[in-house]
Structures are given as structure tokens and as C-alpha cells.
Amino acid sequence: MPKLIARRILETIPVLFLVATITFFMMKAVPGGPLDTEKNIPQEIKVQIEAFYGLDQPLWKQYASYMGNLLRGDLGPSFKHANRSVNELIAAALPVSLELGGIALCIALLVGIPLGIAAAVRQNTWIDYLASTTAMAGICLPTFVMGPLLVLVFALHFEQFNASGWDFARDRVLPALTLGLVYAGYIARLTRGGMLEVLNQDFIRTARAKGASETRVVFRHALRGGLLPVVSFLGPAIAGILTGSFVIETIFNIPGLGRHFVTSVFNRDATLTIGTALFYAALVVALNLAADIAGAMLNPKQRAN
Amino acid sequence: MSATAPASSALAADAVEPGRSLWQDAWARLRRNRMAVIGGVVLLVLTALSLFGPLFVAYSYEEQNLGLGAAPPSAAHLLGTDKLGRDQLARLFFGGRVSLLVGLAATSVSLTIGVLWGSIAGYAGGKLDAVMMRIVDILYALPFTIFVILLMTVFGRNFILLFVAIGAVEWLTMARIVRGQVLALKRQEFIEAAVALGLRKRRIVLRHVVPNVLGPVMVYTTLTIPAVMLLEAFLSFLGLGVQPPMSSWGLLIKEGAEQMEEAPWLLIYPAVVFAATLFSLNFLGDGLRDALDVRASKD
Numbered sequence: 113m114p115k116l117i118a119r120r121i122l123e124t125i126p127v128l129f130l131v132a133t134i135t136f137f138m139m140k141a142v143p144g145g146p147l148d149t150e151k152n153i154p155q156e157i158k159v160q161i162e163a164f165y166g167l168d169q170p171l172w173k174q175y176a177s178y179m180g181n182l183l184r185g186d187l188g189p190s191f192k193h194a195n196r197s198v199n200e201l202i203a204a205a206l207p208v209s210l211e212l213g214g215i216a217l218c219i220a221l222l223v224g225i226p227l228g229i230a231a232a233v234r235q236n237t238w239i240d241y242l243a244s245t246t247a248m249a250g251i252c253l254p255t256f257v258m259g260p261l262l263v264l265v266f267a268l269h270f271e272q273f274n275a276s277g278w279d280f281a282r283d284r285v286l287p288a289l290t291l292g293l294v295y296a297g298y299i300a301r302l303t304r305g306g307m308l309e310v311l312n313q314d315f316i317r318t319a320r321a322k323g324a325s326e327t328r329v330v331f332r333h334a335l336r337g338g339l340l341p342v343v344s345f346l347g348p349a350i351a352g353i354l355t356g357s358f359v360i361e362t363i364f365n366i367p368g369l370g371r372h373f374v375t376s377v378f379n380r381d382a383t384l385t386i387g388t389a390l391f392y393a394a395l396v397v398a399l400n401l402a403a404d405i406a407g408a409m410l411n412p413k414q415r416a417n
Numbered sequence: 418m419s420a421t422a423p424a425s426s427a428l429a430a431d432a433v434e435p436g437r438s439l440w441q442d443a444w445a446r447l448r449r450n451r452m453a454v455i456g457g458v459v460l461l462v463l464t465a466l467s468l469f470g471p472l473f474v475a476y477s478y479e480e481q482n483l484g485l486g487a488a489p490p491s492a493a494h495l496l497g498t499d500k501l502g503r504d505q506l507a508r509l510f511f512g513g514r515v516s517l518l519v520g521l522a523a524t525s526v527s528l529t530i531g532v533l534w535g536s537i538a539g540y541a542g543g544k545l546d547a548v549m550m551r552i553v554d555i556l557y558a559l560p561f562t563i564f565v566i567l568l569m570t571v572f573g574r575n576f577i578l579l580f581v582a583i584g585a586v587e588w589l590t591m592a593r594i595v596r597g598q599v600l601a602l603k604r605q606e607f608i609e610a611a612v613a614l615g616l617r618k619r620r621i622v623l624r625h626v627v628p629n630v631l632g633p634v635m636v637y638t639t640l641t642i643p644a645v646m647l648l649e650a651f652l653s654f655l656g657l658g659v660q661p662p663m664s665s666w667g668l669l670i671k672e673g674a675e676q677m678e679e680a681p682w683l684l685i686y687p688a689v690v691f692a693a694t695l696f697s698l699n700f701l702g703d704g705l706r707d708a709l710d711v712r713a714s715k716d
Contacts, residue, residue, distance in 0.1 A: 123554070123555070126555060127555055130555070134564070134567075135563075135567060138567045138568070138570075138571050139567070139571075141571050248696065248699060248700070249692075249696075251695075251699065252643075252692050252695040252696045252699060253692050253695075254647055254650060254651065254691075254695075256650065256651065256654040256667075256670060256671070256674070257670060257688045257691065257692060259674075260670070260673070260674035260677055260684055260688075261684070261688060263677070264677050264678075264681060264684065268677070268678055358562070358566075358655065359651065359654060359655065362655065363674065373563070373566075374566075374655060377566055377567070377570050377657075378570075378656075385567070389563045389567070392563055393563070
């Protein structure tokens with residue numbers, strides 16, 4: 113087990129290196145730079161600005177110094193947001209995105225798991241069909257359809273919520289719901305599949321034969337194994353919730369990391385793009401790692417070796 | 418796992434009652450799955466409408482009528498018009514062509530890369546297999562949505578690039594599935610039996626290997642198409658995919674969402690059509706999986 117964890121941690125190094133390198137050269141390849149604004153900047157000033165940011169250096173030197181700074185955890189200054197470093201921007205936006213993602217994940221789990229259990233326990237009854245169809249609806253309605261529709265109904269028609277913004281507690285409801293329901297659908301499907309598989313196994317029959325109540329069989333014996341697929345899905349799910357926030361934060365005008373990433377791409381703010389991309393990558397990699405380890409701990413077969 | 422009856426082809430001659438092939442079996446099972454059948458029919462209808470619908474609409478997808486503006490549905494414009502007075506029905510049909518085309522083309526890209534990669538790794542085995550699958554593992558950990566966004570920024574919002582970028586992202590799972598299948602098949606007795614019978618390699622591959630790999634590949638392909646269409650729509654929604662005056666369902670949803678207050682019909686129709694398509698593809702994919710009895714496995 114420690115060997116597995118050590119191997120997985122070592123594997124993340126080439127991944128992060130790859131992300132940093134690819135994003136760096138991609139942003140350099142983008143036609144037009146951060147300084148090409150509408151206004152004509154005098155040539156001398158432009159040269160000075162470029163020298164300040166190190167843009168006059170040959171490419172390999174820029175790359176070397178960027179990677180050097182990266183090792184020290186410094187993501188550099190933003191090109192567009194004057195006098196602010198990428199680190200500061202990320203630090204300011206991260207709590208917002210984490211809050212949104214955290215609530216969404218709770219919604220996904222609290223809706224998805226019970227729905228999946230109900231469907232599995234009452235397989236091939238109307239409860240199952242209803243739960244499965246609801247789950248499919250959650251999966252098939254992408255966030256950028258669900259979000260605007262929720263706004264249309266609850267913000268514009270019933271006027272219960274603000275259509276956008278992130279100022280009041282109730283502003284969290286619609287975005288988190290939009291983001292969470294999609295993953296609730298996936299989690300319900302996985303829970304149903306996992307539970308069905310476990311419920312057909314011998315030890316469940318044994319438990320029933322010994323007179324355990326149905327509740328005890330489901331929650332005490334089956335649930336632990338049945339949730340395994342959900343646990344291994346959590347890594348990708350959290351990654352998806354994080355990237356899903358690109359759209360959600362754009363729709364609802366939320367000052368989080370996802371919106372920073374999208375606007376920085378449009379602004380050609382290279383350092384901010386690379387910084388957020390790297391940060392996302394590191395987050396995704398770390399979460400996948402955590403999900404793998406949690407899955408291995410829950411699975412007795414893997415725990416043994 | 419699905420295995421064709423091994424002996425039926427070579428020895429047990431056709432004198433016996435003709436058995437049902439894997440595909441006949443699967444087809445029978447698929448037809449009994451009501452949701453899958455409905456999904457298939459809806460898909461056929463939507464595809465036909467996207468292909469031939471534009472012939473029956475009096476307007477083209479880019480024809481503007483600025484005086485009209487965003488008008489609600491009427492006899493002249495069945496689904497209304499957008500803010501530039503373009504006919505929404507024509508844009509919906511044309512957007513269907515684009516979205517379905519992206520779905521199919523990008524899926525073919527991912528299919529080609531994935532099947533080649535997976536079968537080479539599985540067939541070669543040993544060091545080459547280890548290296549190739551480690552590459553897949555590493556790529557799996559990358560947040561690809563970010564790369565597709567970067568690609569679209571670097572190379573401009575190019576239509577062809579959209580296929581390639583999306584296809585290049587979605588081949589990883591396919592490679593894993595195919596490799597697993599090939600590895601398992603190599604060890605199966607009926608393949609050994611076929612070799613022992615002295616069948617030619619070509620016959621073994623076509624008659625015994627391909628049908629067994631085809632099932633999982635087909636199932637996964639059906640499930641890749643909605644994922645790909647979703648990614649296209651996601652990019653178009655962010656303004657990085659298909660650009661106006663072109664049309665795609667993702668773009669229409671974006672435009673609709675921008676003015677849903679004044680013109681809700683611009684959001685609702687494309688959203689419903691897009692969701693129905695994804696629904697149908699997913700139900701069809703699930704039905705195929707059950708019909709072909711494919712177990713979803715990661716490696």
C-alpha cells in the first residue's frame with residue numbers, strides 16, 4: 113500500500129511538468145500578445161514593458177526562468193491585472209470556487225446516493241424506472257442548458273433568486289444546484305450498478321439467511337461494497353465539477369477561478385492562463401490520487417496487498 | 418464478455434439447424450428494450466430533419482431580417498427569429514448538421530486512434546505495451562478541457578481543428594477497452610482452437626477476433642458521440658467553438674441564454690432538441706451494452 117501511494121505520487125511529477133511545458137509553449141504560440149490593446153503604445157514604452165516582463169529574452173530563457181520561478185511556487189505577475197501577481201489572483205478566487213464546488217458536491221452525493229440505493233433495492237419497479245430516468249435527465253441536461261433554464265424559471269419567472277452575482281447566501285443556490293445535479297445523475301447510476309452487483313453476491317444471501325433485516329442487509333452489508341464505484345468516480349467528478357465551473361461562473365457571473373481562466377484566455381493574459389491551468393491540473397491530479405487511495409482502502413482485495 | 422460459438426464456423430457443417438449469430442441475438446435483445454428503440458427512432462428523425470429539413474424552410478440559416486428582430490414564433494417563422502431576424506427553425510436544422518457532424522467526425526478520430534493504440538499495445542505486449550499504457554495513464558491525469566480551450570485559442574476557432582482537438586481528447590478510454598479485449602482474446606481457447614485447425618490468420622482475425630472486439634467498441638462509440646457533442650456545445654457556449662453566422666446547437670443555446678428574458682423561445686427549442694439527442698444516444702448506448710452483454714471495465 114505505501115508503495116502504491118509512493119508510485120502514484122511520483123507519477124504526478126511528469127504530469128505537472130508536461131502541463132507546465134505544454135501550456136507555456138501554447139500561450140507563446142498564440143498570435144497577438146497581452147500588450148496588443150486598442151491603444152497604440154509608443155515603441156519605447158513597449159520595449160520597456162517587454163523588458164520588465166522579460167518578453168525580450170529568447171524563448172528558451174523565458175521558459176527556463178518561468179520553470180525556475182515555478183519551482184519556488186511563484187506563478188509570476190499577471191499581464192492584464194496591473195500590479196497583481198497570479199498567486200494573489202488565484203488566492204482571491206479560489207475560496208469562491210471551492211465553496212461553489214463543495215456545495216455542488218454535497219448536493220450530488222446527497223441526491224445521487226439515495227436515488228441509486230432506492231433504484232437498486234427496488235430493481236425493475238416504477239421506483240427504479242423513475243430514479244433511473246431522473247438520473248439520465250441529470251446527465252443529459254448539460255450545465256449550460258440546466259443553468260439558463262433554472263434562471264429562466266426561478267429567477268426571472270418566480271423571482272425567487274438573483275439571476276447572477278455572488279453576494280448573498282441565496283446566490284449560492286442556483287449555481288450549486290446546476291453543477292450538483294449533473295453529478296447526482298452519474299452518482300445515482302454508479303450507486304445503482306454497484307449495489308446491484310453486491311446484492312447478488314453470496315455473503316448477502318448468507319446475511320439474509322441469518323435473519324438480518326432488509327435495512328441491515330442494505331446499509332450494513334451491501335452499501336460499503338456498493339459505493340466502491342462511486343468512490344473511484346469521485347476523483348473525476350470533482351475534476352469535472354471544477355472545470356464545470358468555467359461555464360457556471362460565466363453564466364452566473366461568479367468571481368471564481370473558472371471565470372479567471374476563461375477571461376484570461378480571451379485577454380491573452382499568458383501568465384494567468386498558465387497559472388490557472390497548472391493550478392487546475394495539480395488539483396485534479398491530487399484529487400484523483402486521493403480518490404485512488406480511498407478506493408484502495410475500502411476494497412478489501414486491494415487492501416490485502 | 419461475448420464469445421462467438423467457436424466450432425460452428427469450421428466443423429459443425431451447415432447441415433445442422435442454423436444457429437443464431439451473436440448479432441441476431443443482440444438485435445433481438447435490443448428490439449425488446451423500449452427506451453433504446455425510442456432513442457434510436459428519435460435519433461433517426463432528428464438526423465433526417467437536420468439533413469433534409471433545410472430544403473423545406475424558406476429561409477437560410479444566415480439570412481438576416483434586421484427589421485424583424487427577435488420575433489416570437491409565428492406562421493412565417495415557426496420557431497421565431499433571433500435578434501438579427503434569422504429564422505430559428507433554419508438555424509436549428511443547420512445547427513443539427515454541424516453538431517451531429519462534429520459528433521460523428523470527432524468520434525471517428527477518437528475511434529481510429531483508440532483502436533489502433535489499444536490493439537497494438539494489447540497485441541505486442543511486453544515493454545511496448547507497458548510504455549504505451551503508461552502514456553495513456555499520464556494523459557488520463559491531464560485536465561483536457563483546459564487543453565482543448567488552449568488549442569482553440571492558439572489555432573483560432575477553426576472548424577476542422579475542433580474535430581481533431583475533441584477526437585484527440587476522447588481516445589484514451591477506447592484504447593484501454595480495446596487493449597483489454599485483445600489481451601483477453603489472445604488467451605481464449607477458441608482462438609487457439611482456430612490456430613490449431615490451421616485457419617489462415619486473415620480468417621482468424623475477421624471471423625473470431627473482430628466480432629469480439631467490435632461489441633465493446635460499438636457500445637463505447639455510441640457513448641462517445643454524446644460526450645463529444647457535449648464538448649462541442651460546451652466550447653461553443655464559451656465562444657470558443659463554432660462561430661456565428663454558422664450555427665450549432667451549443668451556439669444556439671449560448672445565444673438563447675443571452676436573451677432568455679426577452680426571447681425565451683431562442684433558448685428553449687435548441688435546449689430541448691439537444692437534450693433529446695443526448696438522451697437518445699445514451700439510452701441507445703445503454704441498450705447496446707445490455708444487448709451485446711458488454712461489461713464496462715476500465716482496463
